[in-house]
Amino acid sequence: MPQKVRIALDAMGGDVGASVIIPGAAVSLSRHPDTEFLLFGDSALIEAQLARHPAMKAASRVVHTDVAVGNDDKPSQALRRGRKTSSMWLAIDAVKKGDADVAVSAGNTGALMAMGRFCLRMLPGIDRPALAAIWPTARGESVVLDLGATIGGDAQHLVALSVMGSAMASVLFNLERPTVGLLNIGVEEMKGHEEIREAAELLRAMKLPQLDYIGFVEGDGIGKGAADVIVTEGFSGNIALKTAEGTARQITEFLRSAMASSWRSRIGYLFAKNAFRALRDKLDPSRSNGSLLLGLNGIVVKSHGGTDAEGFAYAVDVGYEMVRYDLLTKINQMLHREQEAVS
Template identity: 65%
Template structure:
């Protein structure tokens, strides 16, 4: 089959809490913004086609493949691999990137299953032991990249450096920065604080002067919202807790605002007058709207959409996928990692003592 021109997205139509009823309208919204985009859709025909038939623009820009198996949101990764390898909508969505039929894969399905399948299907890039999930984080200055937010529990110094390189490449591709600033998330900014692997990663990043990133040292938890650096690097256990804490705080603030705005008739009037501002604040803080985690470190790009998002959130994840493909994220990550590892191997060779022979 001849590959169409433009950006092609492989899409797991069965992923998330709502399946095709939300995924396909979201794809149609994104297509409106990026008319050169095409889709390869995977899912169960009886659920996909009734929705797709009602979206003529998307249908004309898509190729659909029926899949007998769909990965459930509560499936364990090992179970998903056993039952869905080679034939589920999730697997085939990823496989389309491997075969070159698509530029990037998008799924709102089970995160653990998606990562397991992506690692098994695409494999990790050369010199990368573990992949990372990078999230777009709203800040007072705009947006930043935070990784890892859940793929890797624990990380040594080399893995934190790899995350820094991959996050820097993503920030350049997404934000158009020549040399994005990078910080390691720590319990303090002093060089003597933190675990050994974080201090060692900081030392190596400082001494290496890696092209493509501007290392600014350690950052703390409150720097995430401030936008102190363009890229915040941590391991997946801490990163996932930070992400879930931010999501919970956003919901808490929204609940406080709703309660305050409904307390008196004057407050309700104030809310009506300021509704536009409150709507913008809600969208800024809603994790379903600022949507799309990027799997980095694999031989291909996979985007994880929030499982509970709506059509607009799905469109945001697909917009991100389009941007990552158009800006050649995979090529930039690969080039940066090759440059760094060549430099490090050269430095190591130069440090070896001369032979006495």
């Protein structure tokens, strides 16, 4: 029987904490029964939720702490106040100690990144972490990074992001050689900042066997699914993410208003409701929930803070898959090949 995947949960992270995190983890457990959980947080709140989910209770161990990282805490404040005592820190530290294979939190992104970097350190050859997420596209799904972990980056940083994103895509999408594109203001080789053009030259020259570099991708190419992996630095990546999320909400509101505008529209909705339901599910951010902090010497998954139980379950699923298919080993192997290509 395969070894179980051990998942550490920050049970006090997110907008509402245990009342979403425990039911969400229970949903994921039903899909992946070979999972064990370490739950860090207020034991009274956690136990109250576990009482409603017997299978989850049987698969869990609770570690009490009443210290939580606030959603508005600055990373430096979170490190100073919550280091070694907060539910977020304890979940990450469980990965460092080998008590868990992955940590999942819906808490403060900046604090999670700072604690992850401080506690787990970076992989050899990686200077800064990156936030990578699954992005729904017209072709299916793509991995997009960096979505805001760090701002800016030179050509070597963009190459490292390409390598790590490829490893993630190979695990998630079962691809031997994912396609990779660099986000740019045009597809022509002379366009874009110097570091983007230099990264493109490096990727072409290296001819890395684990990825297929296809060139520059414009903003509309993200939604089209122009590549399995789309790479950019954190400033533009975060703007792209927030723009897409806002557009999805806008389209949903437009559709809702249009369907309620007349009795004919309401009748039309009855005939087309299955199609509208499919569109709603495609635009639902909870179904793409679960971003990875890539570059850390350990696996850490960030969930949306305001997600529901089903959305949190998707984040736990991502963590499970990254462990089960040995993401860190894949990244290390790819980084080693990249360094050999450079030398």
